[in-house]
Each structure stands twice: as C-alpha cells, then as structure tokens.
Amino acid sequence: MVAATSPAPSRLALYLDLIRWNRPAGWLLLLWPSLAALWVAAGGFPGWHLLAVFVLGTILMRSAGCCVNDVADRDFDRHVKRTAQRPVTSGRVSTREALMVGAVLALAAFLLVLTTNLLTVLMSFAALAITLAYPYAKRHVSMPQAVLGVAFSFGVPMAFAAVQGQVPVLAWVLLIGNLFWVLAYDTEYAMVDRDDDLKIGMKTSAITLGRADVPAVTAFYVLYLAIWSRALWPMVDHRLWAVMLLVALVQVGWHYTLIKDRTREGCFKAFRLNHWLGFTVFAGVVIGLV
Template sequence: MLRERLSLYLDLIRWDRPAGWLLLLWPTLSALWIAAEGFPGWHLLAVFTLGTILMRSAGCCVNDVADREFDRHVKRTAQRPVTRGAVSVKEALGLGAVLALLAFALVLTTNTVTIAWSFAALAISLAYPYAKRFVSMPQAVLGVAFSFGIPMAFAAVQSRVPLLAWVLLLGNLFWVLAYDTEYAMVDRDDDLKIGMKTSAITLGRADVAVIMLCYASYLAIWGAVLAGRVPAWILAVSLAAAGAQAAWHYGLIRTRERAGCFKAFRLNHWLGFAVFAGVAVGYTLR
C-alpha cells in the first residue's frame, strides 16, 4: 500500500516529467548569475534549484484539485490521480502544503527581502489555477507566476529588486506565453467544449503568429539586457541556438496538430537552457 501511494503521489507531482520544473529553473538560475555577476555560490544555487522543484510540485497538487472537474473531460488529463479519484482532494492539498512549507524553509535561509517576496510568489501561484475561469489569457498569469523566481533571485543576491529584474521578468513572460500557448493548443478542442479560457482559444488563427512574436520578444529583451554584460560572441551563439529552436518549433506547430504542439511545448526547456548557458559561460569568460 505504501508503495502504491508513493507511486500516486509521484504521478501527482509529475516526477517523471521534469520539463515543467526545468522551464522554471533556467530563467531563475540565469537571474541568479546576472544578479551576482557570476556564480552565485552553492547555497543560493541549492536553495533556488530545490525550491523550484518543490514549488512546481506543490503547484501541480493545487492545479489538479482546482481543475479536477474540467480534467475529466480532457483526453490528456482524464487519468490524473485526483481526477480519477485515486488521490483525494485532502491528500493532494496536504501534500502540496508540505512541499510548499519545505520550499519556504529553504527561503528562510536567505534574507528578509526574499522572504517577503516569497509571499507574493505564493499568492500568484495559487491564483493561476482559477484564472482559467475568468481571464481570456490565463497564460499571462502563469507567465508572472513562472517568472517570479527572477525578482526573488535578485532579492536573495542583492537584498533588493532593481528595475533590471522586472525587465527580465517581462521578457520571460513572453517566453511563457509562447510555450504555454503551444500547450493550450493541444487541448483546444476539449477546452472549447467545457468552456475553459485559454490563449489558444482567444487568439484563434493568430495563435502561431503570436507565439513566434513572443519568442522574438523574449530573446530580444534578454539579448538587450545581456549585451555588454557577457562577451558578444557568446551572446550571439546563445541567442542563435535559442532562435534556431524557436524556428524549429514553428515547423512543429504551424499545422496545429496535437502531437507537434505537445512536442514543441515539451522540448521548450532546451531553449531556456541555451539562454542560461550563454549567461553562465558569458559571466565565466568575460
């Protein structure tokens, strides 16, 4: 019985699908390197890496509870543990609370500014699952939630959140809009039937064009920030690698087929890694 429960809990937090927390991790680590102007130290690296994994896992618990009535009508999500009744709402929320508390314990090892901002990050994370009922572009809410590691990273390193952090957050928001709209395209038919609001539905036939514009905006903003902070040739290679992946994703999503859209979403973390690699190597070699 213990092994079965553990297996269900791991399924609930998507342990076998690390792409979700990698999408959160790369911009957060990039912000740490930028804020510290190089390697931020093992303590902050561990805090933000483990904290990202824990909070993404906690978010999955809350999201599945909030969406359980909708998920049963969507082919991709109908067999999630909470949706099919294998894990109770109380269990899922309890697990989510434990994971969030563990993440908060890590934040407590930083400073008061980071601790204060962690409450805002938690509030936005809790609001997102319900935004899909009221907001025509809930992916924008997710974009803020998934980017909040950036100001927290600056807070942890500099004990303040400068304008630079918010510029990076804005750029990252465009990336989240791009990949989560790809994700929403997978479920568009099912979401239309159940009345769910998503960017894929709101954008209609403009979805692919807007996704590509969001990719371009993300790379342009981050490229502008990094210009002069890392060697030009490293920045060029990093942005070229990320841009090539964005162009490949266009080929995957342009026909709007489920398989292609889901593949583009699932592999987006490599695009984020290309940017992080440019940041990390650039600050090492400058």
C-alpha cells in the same frame, strides 16, 4: 480462466504521479530563468547555498503547484483526454490528500527560503499567492497564460533579492522578457487541448488568439530573446551571446515547424522541448558574462 489484473499503485507512486515526477520539463522551465537571474545578480557563480535553495525550491514549488492545479481543475480535467487519468481527477487521490501533499511541499520550500534574507522571504508570499491564483484565472481571464507567466517568472526578482538584497529595474525587465517565453510555450500547451477546452468553457490563449496563435507564439519567442538580449547586452561578451542567440533562434524555427499545422502531437512536442531553449539562454548567460 480469470485474466490477471495489474496491482493498484502504491500511495507513493500516486503522489509521484500527482507532482509529475516523471515529467521534469515542468520544473526545468521554472529553473533556467531563475538560475540565469542568479548568475546575473551575482556577476557569476552565486555560491552553493543559493544554488541549492533555488534548485530545490523550484522543484518543490512546481510540485506543490501541480497539487493545487489538479484540485482546482478536477471537474474540468475529466473531460480532457490528456488529463482524465490524473490521480485527483480519477479519484485515486482525494482533494484533501492532494492539498496536504501540496502544503507539505510548499512548507519545505518556505523553510529553504528562510535561509536567505527578509526581502526574499516576503517575496515568496507574493509568489505563492500568484501560484494559487493561476488555476482559477482559467475561468475568468482570456489569457490566463499571462498569469502563469508572472508565476513562472517570479524566481527572477527573487534571485536578485537573495543575492543583492534589493530588486533593481533589470530584474523586472528580465521578468517581463521571460513572461513572453511562458506565453509562447504555454500557448503551445494550450493548443494541444483547444478542442476539449472549447467544449468545457475553459479560457486559454490558444482560444483567444484563434488562427493568430502560430504567428503569436513565434513573436512571443522573439520578444523574449530580444528583451533579454537588450537588457544583458552591456554585461555579456557580444560574440558569445550572438552564438547563443543563433542557437536559440534555430530552436524557435524548429518550434514553428512543429506547431504550424496545429496537430496535438506537434504542439505537445514543441512544448516539451522548451526546456532546451531555457537552457540555451542560461548557458549564454553563464559563458557570456564578462
């Protein structure tokens, strides 16, 4: 008697797997700082048009970035247990297919940006260039998470550009602060694969930091919250912001307990929970702006 086999997944199912559709934490990490910047730039609700542009654009660009990343890392991913079955790595989706899917998604995001203003359109090209550069930074940069930090924070100055038609110093300060948050959560992510990355010669912050990884991640979180608090202090209700900070710092403490033993499961759980920290800061901006 022949055992029944599972039917091959459809192309749509493979494409959804390619863009991590069932793992929304990735695009939420991009979304919360961009939305917070929109609220700050507008001094409150930015309007439905810009809200739709940034929500949809974030989802589309994160999905396009997954396509590029999987093509760039296909030869490395097959040696990492967590990534060996990704559609491109396993050969179920060709590199050409993946790049075409990514191009369509990036074009759709660009069409959304075209409904804003010239400065935002120009900045979108810089954002795209950084997104394309990140997968290759892991070959040459000892802290490639810093490159990802710029890519994942670029929605902040773009939000100011879309609302105000300019990018003030405040936007760049918030970008720097958000970069530390990205360093924190992506180092947690890199800690999951550290053993595999060491074998294949991949460069990550988890490897570069070594045994200083846990205190560094904690410091990155604190710097993120400190920079955003200092930058926004003149604009927010201090009591409400303090409540937000308390909730955020409790989450930072929880992350420390998850990663202190450096287990794969604990580090990956910590990474996946980061979108709640981003939401907490966003909520603090929305309710705290005065």
